[in-house]
Amino acid sequence: MGQDMEPQQDYRGRTVAFMVGATGLYAATSLLAKAIGTGVLGPALPPLMVSLGRFAFALCGVLVVVAILRPGLSRQGGTGPRWSTHLGRTVCGWVGISLMFAAVARMPLPDATAISFLSPAFTMMLAIPLLGERVGPIRWTAAAIALIGAVILLRPGQALQPAAALALGAAAAMGLEAIFIKRLTRREPPLQIMLVNNSMGTVIALAAAALIWVTPNAAQGLALLAIGLLMAGAQMLNLAAMRQSDASFVAPFFYLTLVWAAGFDLWIFGVLPDAVSLAGAAVLVSGAGLLVWRDRQRKGPL
Template sequence: METSSEHRGRVVAFMIGATGLFAATSLLAKAIGTGALGPALPPLMVSLGRFAFAFAGIAVVVALMRPRLTRPRWSTHLGRTICGWGGITLMFAAVARMPLPDATAISFLSPVFTMMLAIPLLGERVRPVRWTAAAIALIGAAILLRPGDALQPAALLALGAACAMGLEAIFIKRLTRREAPLQILLVNNGMGTAIAVAAALMVWAMPSPAQWAALAAIGLLMAGGQALNLAAMRQSDASFVAPFFYLTLVWAAGFDQWVFGLLPDAVSVIGAAVLVSGAGLLVWRDRARRPQGFIR
């Protein structure tokens, strides 16, 4: 019989793998956007790879598993997809212009924006502890924006990504009440592919063979990360799983140092630590009160 420690160990392994895959997609996006694999491609092209190849992978899984599909809530899916596409495109633009750990840390503000938007959109009441956690996270973001230096425009892109992903979470909360996770992923990536194709045609540039491989990897790694995250969420309480998502920052720092030779400076470390402390507390409180899955 499987012991509790073995069960939790498997959940931890799932989350370590998921966060590593999520960070790897940002690393590949940075390589494509900085010209490391050929002439730099615009973020709209990278987003196309993320959605198109993820959709292909998820469609294969659906065809093999043949899950029961219900009638989708198309308007909610469309809102979620537009926010998700916009958020990931801004994130890809940010990582090409600033240190990967900084952009990753700023993206962790998305739970703060979700909390703020849930007040008017979902009618939720926010208690003082959650406002305190949000304030801590915003202080960390302010440190990462480096107001004493010349403001990094790329940091504003990451901030916009966090806002879009925060609004996306509102739509996800509505969808998870009525639809299965695999159906949500299938519809989201299918609609995202259509949007990404239309946007990419405006800036189309033929990728090199290495860039095609990287674009395919971004989509498939993202789909793999989503699958591992959902597997972890199915096998454990959300309050146990959620904090492990912040391992993405550790992976991002390691990848940035390994591939680009960039080490986080003191400002980055302090800002990220403060932001993650606040955002982590906010996520823990939210998941402890109302356990839900996370679908990136």
């Protein structure tokens, strides 16, 4: 019993570290997408073009790693990748990120991010029937606290606009995507999941972008490159976290992206968060902290 406890303690600590890093990278990609979609770097690019850059350049980064490591495609039991699950994950991911890019170009970034980050609530609810996970009252409480923080940052009454429906759709798609990711991490190594996902995503995104093609300028091209590489790094950290812990434990940590976004605003643009932003961030961190405390109480120090 004691021998089994120590690895779990280590896994929980690494999971938290992975998610802190992943959310920081996700926030950076949202800021870049906002700049591309609002004309800061030149004529605004359509969201489908931004989605293409996200998948295509992420694929380039993954291919470089694959070329160096040369892993084989495998699955536990030696039967190869589960293609149907990969396809479901990729479609949900492409829909979610495309809707999110469309939302951030049409409404304030904090509002769009807050709405889209209802996705952990979708994930936690779906993890019960689809993954068979048990979600106890403390996890539900932690998720609810984090959700309250998101609502505070949303500033009810100021984001009731059509674009909010885009962010809500993104939340639903990304919540379902997390379920597919968890299923894949039970069977396949992270690098393989990323290779298949970004390959499929590039094909889907290219087919969609071809219908509205707009050639990006040099600055936009560099921003798209950064989005793809940052997203690839975030994916790897997210997959590592999902591989080691329950989806319902990992999901609420995505709310930390809002905290990162506020930090980037202060660092890059010199925008000080107001009292509402500080209150929302404090509630979000409290919700995530409750998850950590709960697992320390059950399994000892991380």
